[in-house]
Amino acid sequence: MMSNTYQSTAEELIRKEGGRATEGRVRILALLLAEEQAITHREIEERLPGQQPDRVTLYRVLQWLADRGLIHKITSDDRVWRFHVNHAAYSRQHAHFKCTKCAKVVCLEDLPSGRHMTLPTGYQFQTIELTVKGLCAQCV
Amino acid sequence: MMSNTYQSTAEELIRKEGGRATEGRVRILALLLAEEQAITHREIEERLPGQQPDRVTLYRVLQWLADRGLIHKITSDDRVWRFHVNHAAYSRQHAHFKCTKCAKVVCLEDLPSGRHMTLPTGYQFQTIELTVKGLCAQCV
């Protein structure tokens, strides 16, 4: 069951961003705070106890949280966004791991020193996106 | 206009895989052989001169070519697959570059030595997917 701490932390974080701490926002952010992995829109819906907010509202809340840097979106090869809270360690660029069997996604702390990749002449570096694929501990 | 060389190379490659060298397959593969960048399903449709094959056929041809290793699919954050021929340099793992302005995608030859990324204990490495983002020479 969800600890009350996450609820109040979520509320606090949302207020700090100058947004209204509505029930939906608080519940969604609290759920993400309690979650280890990066999870999809679908998974969030499934894990929200009781009455779920409207699909569209969920998308909008997630976008709102991402815009304010409270969470981040992760691309994947299954064309589905996954969402994860921005803990201190993950607040900036980091790599992701995706299990090729169970599709679980977790954040990895360090980004290898690939920052100096040689680009074609005239190209300008901005960011790097790195996903390591393999089997997670449960699927090995 | 498309060189005849690509047509015959395409036909040869398809035959070598034991498939029927149908008009659609040959035209699509020839187009990809002539193409520098990794392009989307949509872009392929647009660039096919004259009568286009059915949408579904195009998807199936691309899947068929990818299954046989003649081309490879590239993930992106816009939820659209891009396709690129497997030249010798790109036949195995390599990084990709995506322009954040014009969405152009090109293949980069080298993959940085990120193979020794530290994974959580019990996790097993398989492959690495790396996309560098920035501005291409035309968009700088």
Add this chain to the structure above:
DNA sequence: TTCGTTATCGCAACTCAGTTGCACAAATTG
């Protein structure tokens, strides 16, 4: 060259993630 097999194509209809527009509801402010 024709013929039979069967790989491949084309169509229609579908799935699924995500988006947009708009009226309504709930906060917040004066």
Add this chain to the structure above:
DNA sequence: CAATTTGTGCAACTGAGTTGCGATAACGAA
């Protein structure tokens, strides 16, 4: 409390990709 802003819920839409199935056309054998 009225006015304004902010967020929600519904319906309808978009766009990529998929599935089922009957029709078509490669290609090897005769």
